[in-house]
Amino acid sequence: MRQPSLLDSFHFVSRGRCSRALKRSVHAFIGFAAGLLVGGASPYTLLCGIAGFLGGWFPDYDLRFRHRKLLHNVFMLVLSSYIVFYLVQEAFRRLRIGFPGEAPLYIALAFFSGWALHILLDATTKRGTYLLWPLYGKPLRIPIFRSSSFAANFVGIGLGMLLLAIWLSQNNPLEKLAVING
Numbered sequence: 001m002r003q004p005s006l007l008d009s010f011h012f013v014s015r016g017r018c019s020r021a022l023k024r025s026v027h028a029f030i031g032f033a034a035g036l037l038v039g040g041a042s043p044y045t046l047l048c049g050i051a052g053f054l055g056g057w058f059p060d061y062d063l064r065f066r067h068r069k070l071l072h073n074v075f076m077l078v079l080s081s082y083i084v085f086y087l088v089q090e091a092f093r094r095l096r097i098g099f100p101g102e103a104p105l106y107i108a109l110a111f112f113s114g115w116a117l118h119i120l121l122d123a124t125t126k127r128g129t130y131l132l133w134p135l136y137g138k139p140l141r142i143p144i145f146r147s148s149s150f151a152a153n154f155v156g157i158g159l160g161m162l163l164l165a166i167w168l169s170q171n172n173p174l175e176k177l178a179v180i181n182g
C-alpha cells in the first residue's frame with residue numbers, strides 16, 4: 001500500500017457519504033465571481049453574481065443520484081441556462097422591472113458561466129465528469145488533481161479570487177460610492 005501523502009490528510013470528504021472533490025461553496029464562490037465579471041458595470045451586476053453563484057451551486061444536486069452525470073453534462077448546462085433566461089425574462093416582464101432589455105440574457109449567461117466552470121473544474125479531478133452523458137457514457141477528465149484533494153479546492157478558491165480581482169480592477173465599487181457621495 002502507498003504511504004499517505006501530506007495532502008491526503010487534508011481530504012475534504014463528507015464522512016460516510018458520497019465524497020465531493022470540490023466543495024460546493026468553492027464552486028459557488030467561483031460562480032459568483034464569474035457572474036460579476038459577466039455583469040461588468042451594469043445595474044444588474046449583483047443579479048449576475050447571484051445567478052453565477054446558483055449556477056455553481058446547482059450541479060451537485062445530483063450527488064445522490066447519477067452523480068457527475070445527470071447535472072454535470074453540457075446538455076443540462078444549456079437547458080438549465082435557457083430555463084433561467086426564460087424565467088428571468090418572464091419575471092421582469094410581469095413585475096415590470098425596468099432593467100435594460102439585455103439583462104435576462106446576461107443573467108442567464110452568468111448562470112451558464114457558474115455551471116460551466118463547475119463541471120470543467122470537476123473534470124480536472126481524477127473521477128472526471130460525464131460531460132456528454134447520456135450520449136457518451138464515459139467520464140471525460142483532465143486529471144490534474146486527485147479526487148477529494150485539498151489542492152483542487154485551493155486552486156478553486158484562487159481562481160475565484162482572481163476573477164473577483166479582475167472584476168474589481170475594472171469596476172471599483174468604492175469609487176462609485178465616492179462619485180455618488182461627492
Ligand SMILES: [Zn+2]
Pocket residue numbers: 059060072118122
Ligand atoms: Zn460537481
